[in-house]
Amino acid sequence: MAGGVVLVSSSIVRPVRSSQSDRTKIHLTPFDLSLLQFDYPQRGLLFSKPDSDFHLISRLKDSLSLALEIYFPFAGRLVKTENLEDDTVSFFIDCDGSGARFLHAEATSVSVSDFLQPDGSVPDFMKYFFPADDFKSCDGVSVPLLAIQVTEMTDGVFISFCYNHMVADGVSMWSFFHTWSKICSSGSGFNHKPLVLKGWFLEGIDYPIHIPVSETERSPPSRELSSVPITKEWIFHFSKKNIIDLKAKANSEVASSDMEVSSLQVVSAHMWRSIIRHSGVSRERETHCKIVVDLRQRVNPPLEKDCFGNMVYLTSAITTVEELLDRGLGEAALQIRKLVSSQTNDTCKRLAEDWFRNVKNLKSGIGSKVGDTIVVASSPRFDVYNKDFGWGKPIAIRAGPSNSISGKLSLFQGINEGSIDIQATLWEDVIVKLLADVEFLEHVTTA
Template sequence: MAGVVLISSSIVRPINNSQSGRTKIHLTPFDLSLLQFDYPQRGLLFPKPDSDFHFISRLKASLSVALEIYFPFAGHLAKVENQEDNTVSFYIDCDGPGARFHHAEAKSVSVSDLLQPQGSVPDFIRHFFPADNFKSCDVSAPLLALQVTDMKDGVFISFCYNHLVADGTSMWSFLHTWSKICSSGSGSDHKPLVLKRWFLDGIDYPIHIPVSETEKPPSPSSELSSVPITKDKVFHFTKKNISDLKAKANNEVSSNDLKISSLQAVSAHMWRSIIRHSGLSREVETFCKVAVDLRQRLNPPLEKECFGNMTYLSPAIATVEELLDRGLGWTAMQISKLVSSQTNENCKGFAEDWVRNVKNLKSGVKSKMAGDTIIVSSSPRFEVYNNDFGWGKPIAVRAGPGNSISGKLVLFPGIDEGSIDVQATLWSDVLVNLLADVEFLENVTSV
């Protein structure tokens, strides 16, 4: 376990724990489609504070204040059994128990052990994160769990959260607020939380879901033995790398209606390169699933900073042959068309169809074996490096275990302005081949 020792585990509650009467948060089809997802896990690496800073007590005290503002994170997932039709319903009960806080030590682990050359991610990093196979449907799990690991010459602050209650936009907003409270010692100047307060017309809530679709699947230990080993690696795209990819992609297409963004160009480069080494037949369909923020795509639009989960994971589809033969521009255009298609009407259609046909909530080993899917999560637009708890800004960011299929890409802003880091989870053989791919590497810079 790389010498990671759990010192204490406690529950941190809002500073004013009288939450009675606060809003019950009903869950939308976009939320409920994530019932079988693992908790997303992210972590920030910091320099070590001075010994007289007493950072653990300060972190816990400021967390209590932050949870008073972001009160849904201190709640819990409630499940209601509907006897009349053998279904269940879920909602977020905001009068909840609080967030879980782990304090751990890894006195023999240094910053250089964690930040290995060429972006390699050590296997032991999983012990720096707080979750143990939490899924969104777990009513017994906290909605938010955090772990602070005191290292030899650094501190790693990590978190995981239930995707039903929040998305990356809301989670990083919470973290930024918490860090400001910790560094300033006050939370009095923060605005009240704005909940999304949104539900589609014509869809009643709470939504009824068949019991069989909400049961947590057993751990398929025997099947998992046949799943290839995955490895994580961070690929760094400099501002120039990104500019070159974006220019190449836009030069290869002639559309006047859609322009390919930097994010779409990088995602297309990763999609083509990974699939090229996945051993799939040319006629096989592949998928690039992109998490799209729906807040400003609805009619009327929601507040940009409203709290909740407002992401929709939707796939761009192309055969292996199309990806490899039609080039970067064509591939990026498929992603661009996908993103632009997420309109109010599209969202309404998805939600109505989901309620009529609740299915495919469970994810199994077969999907992990296919190797035909790229999942683009998180965003380089999140202000990852602007979180100072009072002793300095982060020096690196990492994603933790969870939803770890080959092809999972977690995107962060790079520490250099205008750059992007992609933490990729890939089968070991795919990664080996990718690192020998000249076409791929000419647009990537080692970290």
Template sequence: MADITIVSSSMFQPQNINQTGQKKIHLTPFDLDILYVDYPQRGLLFPKPDPETHFISRLKTSLSTALEIYFPFAGRLVKVNNLEDNTVSFYIDCDNGLGARFVHAESKSLSVSDILQPHCSVPDFMNHFFPVFNVKSCDGVSEPLLTIQVTEIKDGVFISFCYNHLVADGVSMWGFFHTWSKICSSGSDFVHQPLVLKRWFLDGIDYPIHIPVSETETSPPPPRNNELSSVPITEDRVFHFTKKNISDLKAKANSEVGSSDLKISSLQAVSAHMWRSIIRHNALSREGETHCKVAVDIRQRMNPPLEKECFGNMVYLPTATATVGELLDRGLGWAALQISKFVSSQTNEKHKTFAEEWIRNFPIIKSGVGSRMAGDSIVVAGSARFEVYNNDFGWGKPIAVRAGPGNSISGKLVLFQGIDEGSIDIQATLWSDVLVNLLADVEFLEHVTIV
């Protein structure tokens, strides 16, 4: 186990909670659908700052200022028991002043080279660089909606965050992180516009939404044969796609699609390559179904569209489905086209229908060992559009970015902007045997750069 020790843990509130404006945020079906999903976890590795700059104190002070702008992170989830109809409802209380948690940790033995291992292997000790484990969105009634951990190592510092997905998505979280870094580096000179909260509430839906109590009770079944050893072990590995890797995959996919009205994007080509390659080594029946879920920002897909930077959770996971045989036999272009079709179909009417059906059926995603993927799916989270390397707290830009252990099911792929212009990094969580086979797959490695 890594020798990471906690130096301190404290709560930080906005400097002026009386100017937060909106006090209560109701939750939409898109929010409530992920009530039992783990807090997303991300982190950036930085060079070591000069101790004389008192950077920990600067980070704490600037965090309070950032929370004055991004005030929902300082609130809490509230669960209301509606005894009159045996339901529960939830909302975000932005005005309780409980704040976000800041954890200061250190390791006297670990260095940057230990984190940046050869071939982009992600060591197990990285889990200790993130402050929470197995905390779900519904736990926001007692857990902070945002927790920051700053871990000092011998020649660097790792700044990680874990946030409640009911409150925000990647667009909003990285917006907060960038604002925090700007405040820390520029102090009082930084000027930020007031936060724009999402304003979309469907006609005909009453808020708060009442959920039957039975739908919020979870008791995951035990692992098969009641043996934990029957659950395969997962490992994480970062795959690097250079600008040329991506260009080649995109050109190959579009050439195979031919005269289709839909053009394959870079993300769709890379996602299709990962989907086909992973499924090829999962020992599935050719007649069985396989799924590819890609996180889509729906802000600009609504009618009227929402502001591009509005704060909140506005992500949906459309699912492309194929039989294993189809996926493997029909080529990269066909797989990418399936993804493209489902992404293109995400319209205002589609989301309105989803919300209406959700309220009728309450298909809340359950998590836990009993709901582990059977190796038949991949989930593509994150985005190469997030400018993760443009965050400078005053002592230099990041060296690397990593995802934490939250929602670590086999087939989870987290996309990041690569450190080189036009490149993409994907942190993949895969069963160990699948990863071994993937690293020996010549067809897969043809379009991936191992660094």
């Protein structure tokens, strides 16, 4: 490893009392398979350092084994089947108990204050605090579906993870993480209800789905990397008051009181307008705001709110740069609101059926290289700070470098009630301009 991070050990943690006799086979939907070429999402929580008598690593590994017994799909593997009759391949998750990767690392020269820069910048060394920065979902045939890294610092501990997006989404991952922390803090298992798999598949679509072989092969490294502008990561903080003021401004610009916008929508709209204003994109060009939508309560009949699996997909609000910048914050937030509201059962069904009939462009990625797109990932609705492994709650959350393009925004619950933190990956010159933009900074802080 690098960046002052030294790998101490690497091991596989398997679920305790794992039984091969009742192993589960999970078929994959179009929404799962569309993520075949996506990097494993990466997240991590920063904690103060526990006392030396806590036995940190052994307790984390023992409790992880118990958590994997409950969340058994994370201990499985992706299986690829060749369909020789039509030169395609198919995939499913085999819950075979193979286990998750557990990395123990040390960064004895790094402190909590090094991590939490007062200007909001994210230090370059942070990428080494995450496991497996080059795994893609299709790699799950040979690598674990879940990897954990625990990095001990001088005065802190960073617990990070990456996971295969085809087996789970943020709802499922944070639910697992919460269960793991409760098991660790209690020192034993607890009465957890059996895992409810999403058990969802569209009628009329046969599975396993056949995918052209060419769409499943890893894309070669880009030769254009040297010409791509350098990206940097920055933390922007929206306080509860910032958000109230933004909502008041946006809703005053919206004609109908029945169409009031939410905190998430207005914060996303403010970032969208501010980033595009400084991205150098021509006013005639289209600009996209891609939003992650959770389908659990949108399909009919609705699924349980916390059922396990991947039930999200990206959908885009689209307008021209000219309209985005000239029509104001309220109109931008309203576009996002209308987009989210339009994601009904029928919409989901049409998207899945169209994908099934036209399996293509799996390698297109999540964004654009020309600076006309923002991608709003994660959610401030995830309760990330209520994760106590037995020595105290987290003091910060960070996203790893996977799936990074200029315009990727990872939204998190802020540590103060009602606040939202955004970890933004942007071209360096865009960040410089944002930090000098009085209109932008009126509603956001970087400290």
